[in-house]
Amino acid sequence: MKLTILGCYAATPRTFTNPTSQILEIKNRLFLIDCGEGTQVQLRKNKIRFSKINHIFISHLHGDHFFGLIGLVCTFTLLNRNTDLHIYGPKGIKEIIKLQLRLANSWTNYGLHFHELESNESQIVFEDDKAIVKTIPLKHRIYTNGFLFEEKMDKRKLNTDAVQNYEIDKCYFQNIKNGKDITLDDGRLIKNAQLTFDPTPPKSYAFCSDTAYNEAIIPIINGVDVLYHESTFLQSEETLAGKTMHSTAREAATIALKANVKQLVLGHYSTRYENISLFKEEAETIFSKVLLADDGRSFDF
């Protein structure tokens, strides 16, 4: 997986910072997560091909997480897109986009599919042969979901030396990769473990923005490779965090610790702080594996 942060600051677009948007690449598929104003320009700056985005996940209908969506939908039309686009987001998102298209007397020249979310339980919203995406119900001022992206287990890897030694014909390779044992012409049974290596372990990524401290998400995100958790505030603004239903860096780290995640990435910083390294310092008092998101930064895992 490769995570590219297009924007990770709270509230408003500014000269040098952008509201929330991320690109997650899973096995050559690009998933766009949230789409604040300016996302199109950030995609261009980060040299991400628009045509490779087929699925967009919107956490909630606060502007800093989706005001760039309508523009992107229209730009796809101008770029002569013809492949389907799927948008996953809270109920109401379809009405917002369609109203604007209708009043502009225009429609997309590609299939535009909305998958509106209303459930307060975690649910599967996307699945194909490579990945599965589930919602992570969050606790915010309006209906909000995080998203859990899980790679599916690859097939087993062929041990080419072993299959040559046993002179096994190519036509059996697919079965072997699928985990099957092989009976040779002389009747010997060769166990699959002798013919294959374990596949690369599948990775997982959990996106949690925006949310108050919420232990209910721990079972859903337990053990993920990377957790992006919002930390709008530092603990010194704990009261404000509570009032606005956001988290502090300390709270994000506490969730990471309790959910036994492998890596925490912080983001959604309030623009009141001049130095985001304070977030890392605070979180590291609780949990050691902390990285800071920043616009244009990428994480390979």
Added chain:
Amino acid sequence: MKLTILGCYAATPRTFTNPTSQILEIKNRLFLIDCGEGTQVQLRKNKIRFSKINHIFISHLHGDHFFGLIGLVCTFTLLNRNTDLHIYGPKGIKEIIKLQLRLANSWTNYGLHFHELESNESQIVFEDDKAIVKTIPLKHRIYTNGFLFEEKMDKRKLNTDAVQNYEIDKCYFQNIKNGKDITLDDGRLIKNAQLTFDPTPPKSYAFCSDTAYNEAIIPIINGVDVLYHESTFLQSEETLAGKTMHSTAREAATIALKANVKQLVLGHYSTRYENISLFKEEAETIFSKVLLADDGRSFDF
């Protein structure tokens, strides 16, 4: 008047160019004209104070002219604005903004007033003691207005030498500035022209974007100091201009010539052209006073 171009390119925001938005300053009042995506950032880059914007004019509901509006409306709330904001634009604009505020479960903490336009005749949409704004009905794929901004005539300027010579008391100065003659204590009548200078002639600015070639606007914009007229295409793309209801540089210049304007400013360039100086060259074959808009460029007049 001072015109600041925040963005003047057609279609989509790109890394180094922005969709349509302009700030017109008339006697310390700021009028925002159109509000493409990224306008907030362009306002910051051009060091324009958000709090001085009280009136926003939207030409039409194509995204490159208003997708930045909802974000700006929300940012005003975050900036604790408390003065009223007036938005002038096509019918439907209120529904778009209010739907998004409703779904975000938020409202502005300042008065938000919509002035929806439907008329196909030029009409006065704003007037105070300094300026008057009228619509310029344009010809485009959807209902579109340009806007004519006219300064009001200033009061006459006091000739301080003259009033001192006649020993006229200060209490009469306001009447003199208003154009009144004065009768001295000895009975002499002093004509106003002897006590005042002519005021600075009022300026006018016409904003015309987007539109097909449309001679119907000539009587409305006749003799303006500055005409901003879209030139999405060059004459070589005349057919495409006709089909999309846009103008070529040559057509913009023809309108400027026939309307006897003092200065033409071109803009709304299609991003297919790498060198915008071609627009100036083409327009100058018809009309000599041509300037090119570009993002961040200002014009004082």
